[in-house]
Amino acid sequence: MLVVLRDAWTTVVPDREDRHGPLPPVMLxxxxxxxxxxxxxxxxxxxxxxxxxxxNVVFSGFAIAGAAGFSLAASLAALAAFAVGALLGGRIAHRTRAHRGQLLHMALILESVLVLAAYAVAQSTGSPYDGDARYALIALLGLGMGVQNAASRALAVPDLTTTVLTLTITGIASDSRAAGGKGGKVGRRTLSALAMFIGGLVGAVAVLHGNPALPLLLASLLLLGATAATHVLARSDAPWTDPL
Known part of the structure; x- marks a missing residue:
């Protein structure tokens, strides 16, 4: 248990000599x-x-099969927007690959703008979001998340992909001592899953018991805070800024 807690602590408060420097808490x-x-x-x-x-890939199959409540057009729109966002994030990553802090900072600037724009659309149109408003929100958020994932992929901080938890949860079990492994990085992996859970929980509570647009406001505030933090990181010359 102490090892798990130590691993979690060093993820939130990383050692200055860590190869990934201050990136882990930002990724959380x-x-x-x-x-x-x-x-x-x-x-x-x-x-x-x-x-x-x-x-969305699975939902597309559901929609084609005729399952109620699923929209093929919405799923395809999200996939397309995400892919374009990943393309933009990839361009940022390739142009700033020499400095990981600059890479993350530039990606967060763009993502923050997109999520703030989505919040503005959500506030100005009001729920329920139908027609053009719905697809504008899907496009803006899909673009933002594509940028985030491309940056995360380029930064390659272990077990902190910001989106995909399947392999993270698999690692918790398959690398455990019960499975014959060394039980490495359980604290970090658990924090990653917990961070996603907290985001989903807070977002759901905000939607169901507050303003439907509130999750986007909270996401925008987190992104602005992270962007401000990475403004400092973008000027660092520490070893962690070097490309992997």
Missing amino acids: ALTVVTGLVDAFSYLVLGHVFVANMTG
């Missing part, structure tokens, strides 16, 4: 953002994810 914050925006998209925009693309 972005994982919370993922939970918030997917809570909004699924609960408010109707059975569509803007961050977890595996769900």
